[in-house]
Amino acid sequence: MADVRVRFAPSPTGYLHIGGVRTALFNWLYARKTGGKFVLRIEDTDQERSTPESKAIILESLRWLGLTWDEGPEVGGDHGPYVQTERLGLYRAYAEKLIASGHAYRCTCTKADLDAQREALKARDPKANFKYPGTCRDANRPASEPHVVRFKVPTEGAVTYVDKVFGEIKTPNGAQQDFVLLRTDGIPLYNFGAVVDDTTMGITLVARGRDHMVNTPPQILIYEALGAKVPEFAHLPMMLAPSGEKLSKRHGAVSVTEYREKGYTPEGVLNYLVRFGWSCGDREIFSMEELVEAFTWETCGRGDGKFDAKKFLAVNHEHMKQDRLQSAQTYADRTKPFLVARGLTLPASDEHLMAALKTVRERSRTFIEAAEGADFYFRAEPVVDEAAATKFLVPAAAERLQGFTQALANAPAWEEKALDAAVHAWLEAAGLQIKDVAQAARVALTGRSASPGLFEVLAVLGREVSLARLEAGRARAAAAPAPAQNG
């Protein structure tokens, strides 16, 4: 299996859909696992919808995910070009070859005419199954007239292939019609373009979504007519919306771009998607290396699955938390853009940034949450949650805050353990418990009622800032109106 060649062939008609990412991922994993090549090809033969912007977004998304390609746009390779509209001559040549060998023919029926026939039939019998009637099948139309090229599907027999995940699939030829290979303008249709490209690019295995399973029999017919080697096929079960419908924009975020913007880690995204239709016993969380190691087509499932945003978040959370999956440095680098987006000034040293992020890491499910949670470290003054301040920075807390602050100021070293010890010594002497001052101190230091542990915060914030914020909090508490007496 040293010469495995697989490909991902998106059409540049929008953002990269997470369903497409999953397809790309499985191909990529197989290539990496076998030491084969992962080829990226752009199928832009739908000129109505294809855009250069979309192509750029797709390439960027794949790079962000780390699904690097060995051959394709921007990296080159020996089987290029890797964009279909740059290969038009090839399709034309192969079509001529099929006409010459009697496997295809020119058809001058117009689309308008065929559409009319289809509708007429449907009007007569809504359940009827329209197939191209074969008007031009044996008519030998001249090349001088406007025409499409159709494949001459055998009237007898069936196509049988062994799918790597679904097993043997058999489809009678009678169920197929003489499909179009080349349009009037000479641009190939999906099935033809894919086969010509896959065969000329030496693709050995085609893995794609189950929604393409219906395309496999006609494609195999083309390979055979061309006298080309038929590649292996592996279809992946569908990823459906929670409602059971096909997953689309109306079901929430479906593009990689959105998850990137929401602060997901690329590995988290990939890890969630790989568990769709693939499993490895009870294991759920994998690093990319582990995935490459564990991947096989045999352990792919066949049942469709439903997208679950909560599980997705949970899987991402694991990748956010585990140091094994993401180093502190990577975590910091990835959080930076989100910090900047909040208008915060990044600390001069990565060490300080990493120390701050370490305190919010386990409670952050995304980088957005990490940036939000660490917000108070990077402002001159914390953004104050007024409800929390009103509740905890009350006159009764002023004195305790002062004692707390004093204890800290006298600590032998501004370091978590020492601060903790100093505060507890004071607490004991004053006959208080940490909970008697914790929330007031927390609001003074962070502006909120929920934050990382007090001593962690103090240590990261530093002596000067901490003492200043505590004093400001004490002042506010002392000046606050006494809470209403009751009972």
Place this chain on the structure above:
RNA sequence: GGCCCCAUCGUCUAGCGGUUAGGACAUCGGCCUCUCACGCCGGUAACGCGGGUUCGAUUCCCGCUGGGGUCACCA
């Protein structure tokens, strides 16, 4: 409707003839605790139905039901 595919907790799944049907997410209790989390402990929760095959079916076969995909000069 034709063709193709699928079927274990709400969701993702383990299971490859004999299990108290396991894990994860979600959910509900509890513990931990300076808050929020994290972590830990525990609960609720599944083999769609009917025939076979077999000493024995979640597991193998058939049918049914249910669900999905696809039927373009889109991909």
